Amino acid sequence: MSEKSPRAVLRTKHHLSVGDTVMTATLGPRTRMVRALLSALGIAIGIATLVAMWGIPASQEAQLLADLDAQGANLITVYPGVNQQDQSPIPIPQTAPEMVSRIRPVRHIVTMRDMRDFNVFRNDKVPASQTGGITAAIAEGDLLNTLNVAMADGRWFDKASEELPTAVLSDAAARRLRARAGSAIWAGNQWWAVIGVLNPMKLAQQLDSTVFLAPKVAAKLQPDLPISGIYVASAPHKSAAVRAVMPQTVNPADPRGVQVSQLSDAFLAQELFAEFFLILSLGMGGVALLVGGIGIANTMVVAVMERRGEVGLRRAMGARTGQIALQFVLEACVIGLGGGILGVGLGLYIVFCYTAVAQVIFAVPGWILAAGPALAIAIGAIAGLYPSLKAARQSPTEALRTV
Helix, strand or coil, rough: CCCCCHHHHHHHHCCHHHHHHHHHHHHHHHCCCHHHHHHHHHHHHHHHHHHHHHHHHHHHHHHHHHHHHHCCEEEEEEEEEECCCCCCCECCCCHHHCCCCCCCCCCEEEEEECCCCCCCEECCCCCCCCCCCCCEEEECCHHHHCCCCCHHHCCCCCEEEEEEEEEECCCCHHHHHHCCCEEEEECCCCCEEEEEEECCCCCCCHHHCEECCCCHHHHHCCCCCCCCCCEECCCCCHHHHHHHHHHHHHHCCCCEEEEECCCCHHHHHHHHHHHHHHHHHHHHHHHHHHHHHHHHHHHHHHHHHCCHHHHHHHHHCCCCCCHHHHHHHHHHHHHHHHHHHHHHHHHHHHHHHHHHCCCCCCCCCHHHHHHHHHHHHHHHHHHHHHHHHHHHHHHHHHHHCCC
């Protein structure tokens, strides 16, 4: 068996295994840990800035959304429009509640039907003229979740009670009637058992003097009642989109015949707040990452100069230019990855400390936990591209002179 000549051996192409590639790529960070750590720290500061500048506004936004939801920022109210010619109300189609419930961002909905000339009294001895400003209505749907109101006493209608002469009182109506759960009231010339009393309805104060009657019983007393209003609770951030399609959804034949409540000033302020912090986070994080990228590039240039002998020796032993270039690019990526992981951890800690001091909800977008290290690796690769090409183009003879 013939042996290859030394020149033939040098011309033979050698391929590094994955393990050898990893070893050569981590050689610089392992042997020069302080320098690699300082370079990674520059990237870490940039990633931490991005995480913090995304996490702090996200946490404030989550808290603000929770507060706004409690104040009804995601509540949309639909009323019948008015005919401009004869000033008569334009009825809402009976199919409107079902159509509105099909809008994907809609979470809860309740339909109101006012009981016409249906007076409510404490007992049957009160004169008919002393109504006390109390009205009666039928509520179809999820009133408690839609209007974010809880029961102060008793319970809301269920399948059994809605078929019996029962009633649920609003806070003001209960006080005026001096009634509570377990008592009885006189309405529509018959007795109704009170099964519950609501807390004050801050989101719909116009309903705070209303007595809600069992839907199926009341509907038999006054059938075919028109819809007096529809209350819709949408998902956060979706109120504007839901409101935009509401007229066409409620009354496709005459969208102008539908009145929809305006967005609250607090909701609009929240939208501007989110946009401002998005621009601010991108700007500050971009500057920090640029500085970190320059630090990695500087470290890699110095590393190439210091390791010219190593590069020359590897080239003389048969290493190709691509292998040399890959070594230094991967080394820069390793530094970037370390900085990215450190930056994400540091950013999360900053956000955690802020939310603990400000007493707001901790909320960091999940995607940024993966995007931070990925972005750091990309910056490391870009920063190490020029030094790696410079190292790969070195002549073996010139590089060996430094040995």
